[in-house]
Amino acid sequence: MMLTMMVGSRRCCLLAWRTCGRAAGGAVAGACRHQAGEQRAQVVRHLQTQAAARAAWRIQGRRRAVFNTRSLTVSTAAWRAQDASTTTVKTASTEDQSALDGPSKVSQFKRILELAQHEKALLLGSLGLLVGSSSITLALPKLMGVVLDIALDPVASVSTSTLSFGLLGLFGAQAVMMLSRLAMQLVAGERISARLRQSVFEALMRRQTSFFDVTPTGELTNRLSADCLLLQKTITSSLSQGVRSGMLALGSIGMMMHTSPQLLGLALIALPPLAGTAVYLGRRMKRRQEQVQQKLADSTALATEVLANIRVVREFASERHEISRYGERVSAVKRDGIKVGLLQSLMDSSIFLGANVGLIAVMAYGSQLVTEGAITAGDLTSFLMYSVYLGVHAGSLSNVGADFMRSLGASQKLFQLLDASVDDTSTLSSQFKPIRFTDRIQFSNVHFAYPSRPTVPVLTDFNLTIHRGETVALVGASGSGKSTVARLLTRLYHVDHGAITLDGQDIRTIDVGGLRACVGVVPQEPALFSATLRENIAYGCPDATQQQIEDAAERANALDFIHALPNGFETEVGERGVSLSGGQKQRIAIARALVRNPQLLILDEATSALDATSEAGVHKALVNATRGRTAVVIAHRLSTILNADTIAVVDEGGIVEQGTFTQLMQRNGQFAQLIAHQHEATTEGFAPFTDTSATR
Numbered sequence: 001m002m003l004t005m006m007v008g009s010r011r012c013c014l015l016a017w018r019t020c021g022r023a024a025g026g027a028v029a030g031a032c033r034h035q036a037g038e039q040r041a042q043v044v045r046h047l048q049t050q051a052a053a054r055a056a057w058r059i060q061g062r063r064r065a066v067f068n069t070r071s072l073t074v075s076t077a078a079w080r081a082q083d084a085s086t087t088t089v090k091t092a093s094t095e096d097q098s099a100l101d102g103p104s105k106v107s108q109f110k111r112i113l114e115l116a117q118h119e120k121a122l123l124l125g126s127l128g129l130l131v132g133s134s135s136i137t138l139a140l141p142k143l144m145g146v147v148l149d150i151a152l153d154p155v156a157s158v159s160t161s162t163l164s165f166g167l168l169g170l171f172g173a174q175a176v177m178m179l180s181r182l183a184m185q186l187v188a189g190e191r192i193s194a195r196l197r198q199s200v201f202e203a204l205m206r207r208q209t210s211f212f213d214v215t216p217t218g219e220l221t222n223r224l225s226a227d228c229l230l231l232q233k234t235i236t237s238s239l240s241q242g243v244r245s246g247m248l249a250l251g252s253i254g255m256m257m258h259t260s261p262q263l264l265g266l267a268l269i270a271l272p273p274l275a276g277t278a279v280y281l282g283r284r285m286k287r288r289q290e291q292v293q294q295k296l297a298d299s300t301a302l303a304t305e306v307l308a309n310i311r312v313v314r315e316f317a318s319e320r321h322e323i324s325r326y327g328e329r330v331s332a333v334k335r336d337g338i339k340v341g342l343l344q345s346l347m348d349s350s351i352f353l354g355a356n357v358g359l360i361a362v363m364a365y366g367s368q369l370v371t372e373g374a375i376t377a378g379d380l381t382s383f384l385m386y387s388v389y390l391g392v393h394a395g396s397l398s399n400v401g402a403d404f405m406r407s408l409g410a411s412q413k414l415f416q417l418l419d420a421s422v423d424d425t426s427t428l429s430s431q432f433k434p435i436r437f438t439d440r441i442q443f444s445n446v447h448f449a450y451p452s453r454p455t456v457p458v459l460t461d462f463n464l465t466i467h468r469g470e471t472v473a474l475v476g477a478s479g480s481g482k483s484t485v486a487r488l489l490t491r492l493y494h495v496d497h498g499a500i501t502l503d504g505q506d507i508r509t510i511d512v513g514g515l516r517a518c519v520g521v522v523p524q525e526p527a528l529f530s531a532t533l534r535e536n537i538a539y540g541c542p543d544a545t546q547q548q549i550e551d552a553a554e555r556a557n558a559l560d561f562i563h564a565l566p567n568g569f570e571t572e573v574g575e576r577g578v579s580l581s582g583g584q585k586q587r588i589a590i591a592r593a594l595v596r597n598p599q600l601l602i603l604d605e606a607t608s609a610l611d612a613t614s615e616a617g618v619h620k621a622l623v624n625a626t627r628g629r630t631a632v633v634i635a636h637r638l639s640t641i642l643n644a645d646t647i648a649v650v651d652e653g654g655i656v657e658q659g660t661f662t663q664l665m666q667r668n669g670q671f672a673q674l675i676a677h678q679h680e681a682t683t684e685g686f687a688p689f690t691d692t693s694a695t696r
């Protein structure tokens with residue numbers, strides 16, 4: 001239709017010319033944007049240099065800053081050398097900064113492409129189709145010009161309708177190519193992203209426990225979702241958009257050059273002042289945008305924290321306070337967002353004005369060339385249409401560049417996760433070798449500090465022997481290191497010095513999967529999964545039959561409350577077991593540990609959240625469960641330790657007293673004092689348990 005209009009009348013030609021003229025303004029603007037994209041990178045480099053210089057300035061106390069690019073390189077290297085576990089990069093701008101490092105940019109780009117290796121056939125196929133359809137697009141303005149010239153030529157030998165049908169055929173072919181290309185891209189993209197997510201998740205499963213002590217969960221889920229998606233987009237749509245836009249922008253310049261080098265020169269004369277404006281405003285925008293991102297991150301962090309702790313917020317009637325805190329942060333984002341938007345509008349309109357002024361010159365000179373017969377009206381129309389292409393695709397290239405920069409930042413974090421050395425405490429690397437221990441577990445001169453607090457020793461010269469079939473109770477003040485002993489036993493952390501041996505063999509040399517398979521742990525804070533009660537119990541033994549699950553639930557004194565629920569074992573417990581009471585969660589955790597019939601049972605204050613009646617029931621169950629089994633019981637409640645064969649008092653990083661209940665009471669030392677304090681608290685109504693020592 002457009003074609004018919006164009007060939008129909010001179011007025012329509014002028015209309016098309018005017019439209020193209022406007023778009024040609026966009027062409028120059030786009031070219032400027034592209035250049036601005038390049039220059040943005042330079043601006044960021046410059047800012048980085050400035051930041052390094054400012055640091056040097058502060059340290060040296062000099063008045064004049066020396067722009068020290070070397071210090072930047074050093075700091076970047078140091079940043080890279082840091083373990084990923086301690087690296088928390090909060091803003092996209094920081095990611096951009098790291099992404100701008102030269103050599104790593106290239107290698108990262110290579111790695112991004114490597115991710116696409118498995119989909120090479122699909123991606124190359126889609127690239128071929130892209131080249132085909134882009135060639136048709138590129139030929140279109142030239143063909144339009146030819147059609148126009150033929151329409152204006154009364155003695156033309158070819159009819160415009162024949163040409164129109166030819167063009168229709170080309171468009172049809174182009175549509176088929178586009179459809180096939182997009183389908184191929186879609187399939188490849190989804191496969192790449194699924195594979196990437198799977199690999200990153202697997203890499204996370206291999207990380208040391210200490211890594212999770214210092215890395216916020218939100219950051220990791222963000223890597224799995226947003227960062228993987230960004231990379232998928234880059235490898236598929238951004239890459240193909242880049243190839244397409246690059247091809248069309250260069251092709252357009254070539255065709256413009258071919259049509260009229262003088263006109264092209266005139267069109268490009270407007271570039272330098274426009275680029276200058278774009279760079280100036282672009283710098284200001286970038287600074288503002290960084291502030292927007294930081295403030296956005298702050299507001300998101302606040303919202304996440306408040307929503308995760310919504311019960312505390314309600315209990316303290318702090319909703320209004322939180323709403324106003326969030327409102328303040330959101331307003332800060334809004335203020336800076338508006339400033340960025342205004343700068344963007346200023347940039348767009350100045351470039352548009354400048355480009356149109358340049359265009360008037362091109363049109364004036366172009367008309368003169370048409371009048372002189374140097375070019376035809378069709379040539380001028382083609383030239384202006386190529387200007388449109390150039391504008392659109394140069395602009396799109398600058399967007400692709402920005403996408404790539406963001407992807408480099410995101411990919412750096414993902415690659416750090418993927419490259420992290422395999423933790424030997426992960427149970428992924430091997431088939432479990434079943435372990436059967438026959439004699440004893442021994443802690444010999446164990447020293448340990450948590451990796452996140454290496455200067456604060458938790459265990460110093462810790463020695464303990466646990467004989468097979470024996471129940472050892474660990475007691476001691478809060479924070480003395482009782483749970484830490486259990487964590488070291490299951491190799492969640494490595495000892496710094498000394499050794500833990502199982503039947504004389506250092507547990508570091510034992511297959512960790514096998515080691516953990518023979519242990520059942522009831523943690524202090526029972527964490528359940530968002531699944532049914534049955535699935536949560538079976539987590540301890542995925543092959544367990546319904547009968548085994550019910551037996552375990554019965555032994556954990558959980559069967560009654562499970563049967564009282566409308567859906568019984570099929571009841572969903574919600575996120576982290578939110579729809580269960582503390583005591584119910586604890587009983588499910590006990591059932592989960594018992595269902596695997598472990599050789600070693602570790603009970604970390606397993607009954608702390610139970611009421612007296614439930615505790616009595618579970619206590620009985622635990623006595624049964626620990627009978628004939630090796631058990632480590634960590635307890636504040638006296639009832640849970642009464643049946644222990646040995647009680648060890650943990651204090652100042654070691655065992656300060658050890659013996660049976662009677663021996664320790666007779667000794668009248670630290671244990672006797674603990675009991676006395678608890679007894680006192682119980683009679684005053686503070687303690688959470690009933691002192692049953694009298695009944696012993």
Ligand SMILES: Nc1ncnc2c1ncn2[C@@H]1O[C@H](COP(=O)(O)OP(=O)(O)OP(=O)(O)O)[C@@H](O)[C@H]1O
Pocket residue numbers: 213450452453458476477478479480481482483484485524
């Ligand atoms: N993941 C961790 N990272 C750093 N320090 C930790 C970590 N977990 C525990 N700690 C510290 O180690 C010390 C011992 O903690 P642990 O949990 O073993 O104490 P506990 O005796 O079990 O205490 P409670 O009886 O209160 O449960 C404490 O000072 C604690 O702050």
